[in-house]
Structure formats: C-alpha cells, structure tokens
Amino acid sequence: MLTQHFHEHLHRRRTLLSTYSTHPEYLKDLEQGADLINPWDLGPELTRPARGLKLWFTLQAMGANGLGSAVEHGFTLARWAEDEARKNPDIQIVSPAQMAMVNFRYAPAGLDDAACDALNTEISRRIVESGYTGVFTTVLNGRTCLRICAIHPEAKEEDMRGTIRKLNACCAEVLAE
Structure with missing residues (x-):
C-alpha cells in the first residue's frame, strides 16, 4: 500500500510540474541541473493570461509612451x-x-x-x-x-x-x- 501511495504521489508531482512547464531551445541552458526546479514551471508565468495581466499592469504603471x-x-x-x-x-x-x-x-x-x-x-x-x-x-x-x-x-x-x-x-x- 505504501509503495502504491508513493507512486501516486510521484505521478501527481510530475503532472504538477508538467502543467505549466515549457522547454524551448532558448531556455535549455537553465535546465541542465536535474534537481533544479525553475519557478516558471510551478506557475502560469509563461502562459498568455498571466502575460496579459503583466502587460495591463505595466501600461497602467508606465503608460504607453513609457x-x-x-x-x-x-x-x-x-x-x-x-x-x-x-x-x-x-x-x-x-x-x-x-x-x-x-x-x-x-x-x-x-x-x-x-x-x-x-x-x-x-x-x-x-x-x-x-x-x-x-x-x-x-x-x-x-x-x-x-x-x-x-x-x-x-x-x-x-x-x-x-x-x-x-x-x-x-x-x-x-x-x-
């Protein structure tokens, strides 16, 4: 039972990490450490909705000219x-x-x-x-x-x-x- 629980936990962890992860060529240098966890793989930072919010906030703070x-x-x-x-x-x-x-x-x-x-x-x-x-x-x-x-x-x-x-x-x- 403990072994099954452990494998389920690992599966859920891999699913969580792959949910938001992206691995384009220009980020491969940052993925070399097997134990390294990149913060952008743990949240929606590289997705469109978060980028839209960042753009809106930036426009509010800096203005279009800035x-x-x-x-x-x-x-x-x-x-x-x-x-x-x-x-x-x-x-x-x-x-x-x-x-x-x-x-x-x-x-x-x-x-x-x-x-x-x-x-x-x-x-x-x-x-x-x-x-x-x-x-x-x-x-x-x-x-x-x-x-x-x-x-x-x-x-x-x-x-x-x-x-x-x-x-x-x-x-x-x-x-x-």
Whole structure:
C-alpha cells in the first residue's frame, strides 16, 4: 500500500510540474541541473493570461509612451551588441538584431561545425559562471548560437559593447586551451 501511495504521489508531482512547464531551445541552458526546479514551471508565468495581466499592469504603471521608450531601448541595445560583434571576423551573425535580440556564433576558421558548437557552449558557460551577464545558447539552423536578449532598462551602450568584448575574451581563453 505504501509503495502504491508513493507512486501516486510521484505521478501527481510530475503532472504538477508538467502543467505549466515549457522547454524551448532558448531556455535549455537553465535546465541542465536535474534537481533544479525553475519557478516558471510551478506557475502560469509563461502562459498568455498571466502575460496579459503583466502587460495591463505595466501600461497602467508606465503608460504607453513609457513602455514604447523601454521597448525601443531594448532594440537599440541589441543593435549596439550586433555592431560590436561585427568587429570580430570570427563571429557570424546568425540573425541580425531584431526586437531586442541578436543571435550569433563564434566560428573561427579551421573549426568544423561540431567544434564551433562546443566552443559557443563553453563561451556561454564561462560568461554565465563569471557572473558578468547571462548570454545563453540556442539552436538555430541546427547550430549552437549565442543569444542576447537586451531588455535591461538601465543598460547602456558600453554595457552591450563590453559584453561582446567579454565574450571575445572567453573565446580567446577557450581557444588558447
């Protein structure tokens, strides 16, 4: 009887965790720890109804003009990151800055696609581990890329350019090893 109760409890727990969970490519870096429970998997935060409430509240607090300025700021941040990335010939822009995102990958001459995938994964791991910023990976066209989603309201041009320079330094460290 105890065994049956235990299995029922596990089934209910898995059902609860899968109710609101979502696992797109751009969140996979955050799912690596088997014991890690992400708060968004325990509530409706990534669902439309909660997003609608957040938008309504944001419009009430900031107004349409304030929200528009914040959104445009994110677009500009992504353009600055792309501009800095284009200065490095080892970087391929996979999808140019649009909205507040830019996707790119380090692809130095002489490395095959698998090695570049591993390089980009390691660069992401190192920059996140450093605590400087959260630049995670995603998969586009079957290749591992770095993804910047630039939405911090206090970020400045130097922050975006500095992020790319830090990523360049991580890349150089990995290649030197």
